[in-house]
């Protein structure tokens with residue numbers, strides 16, 4: 001073999017290798033539609049949160065994804081899982097579409113988001129994605145996440161609730177919470193269907209009893225103090241019923257309240273909650289509030305701290321199990337409290353301003369007389385739903401108060 005042939009052979013083998021590499025590259029690219037991304041990061045309106053933008057443009061499609069970046073890697077991982085899923089779902093859909101058609105009319109995926117400050121270090125992330133594949137396949141879809149930056153937690157709507165199913169029916173959400181999105185803005189909780197065709201909003205305090213404590217506290221801490229009550233200007237009174245529930249008299253009281261479209265608060269005993277869970281659930285479903293009146297009606301001021309905590313916690317758990325809500329306030333039996341009890345309750349005990357003495361008189365006329373005489377705007381009226389005579393007095397009391405222009409609300413709405 002002379003020098004010339006050696007050089008030619010060498011050159012051709014190098015050429016062949018190069019050609020093979022090239023072919024391989026092209027094949028890989030067409031097989032996997034390798035997407036080339038352009039990414040950038042910019043500042044958001046909030047400290048510690050930035051905005052990431054990822055864009056890809058190909059002959060068949062365009063993708064533009066925009067999502068928030070937090071300080072915590074765990075949060076970012078979950079958000080990126082969501083955006084990645086959007087991208088792969090989109091590319092998968094394209095596989096079923098004729099490539100020539102796509103070259104004529106490229107498909108597109110556009111994911112954007114809104115960031116809403118919802119509480120103390122808590123943000124609602126509201127995603128909107130718009131997919132265009134062809135004239136028939138043009139979808140807009142919404143999703144929400146609630147992000148707690150302080151604790152590095154992220155939740156979907158249903159993760160926030162003690163019992164999503166019970167909350168769905170009691171709060172009249174257009175779809176079950178497990179299928180809904182949610183965000184919190186200006187002291188309102190807004191539920192929406194993922195196609196965004198239906199929306200339901202309510203004051204935070206209405207949804208609050210249904211929320212898990214750790215989220216409720218964090219969200220409540222950031223709410224505007226100057227929340228505007230729904231019935232501004234109207235005089236309000238809170239009727240409260242202690243020591244129940246009782247199958248006969250509580251049921252009668254509920255019927256009267258329903259007849260007048262009035263709301264009330266029931267300070268229940270945990271021991272009785274365990275006995276009549278369906279009644280507890282009915283109270284919540286009919287829009288009333290439940291308060292904690294201890295488990296066994298002992299004088300909390302005379303118990304040691306461990307026992308006090310047990311009385312309160314056991315009752316809260318029983319109410320949660322029965323109705324999917326937790327009591328927002330505590331009324332210690334006999335109104336007996338001290339610094340230790342207050343500290344365990346974690347808030348001011350909810351006492352009363354009008355005592356009907358119903359437990360003593362058992363006299364509807366006398367009970368009505370006291371309410372008529374002492375009721376003022378902002379009054380909290382003490383009654384007991386374990387007495388039939390109290391139930392009998394209620395129709396006249398409610399009729400009178402409403403005629404006087406009072407709105408009957410729960411203690412948390414006062």
Ligand SMILES: [Zn+2]
Pocket residue numbers: 242243293297333334
């Ligand atoms: Zn009591």
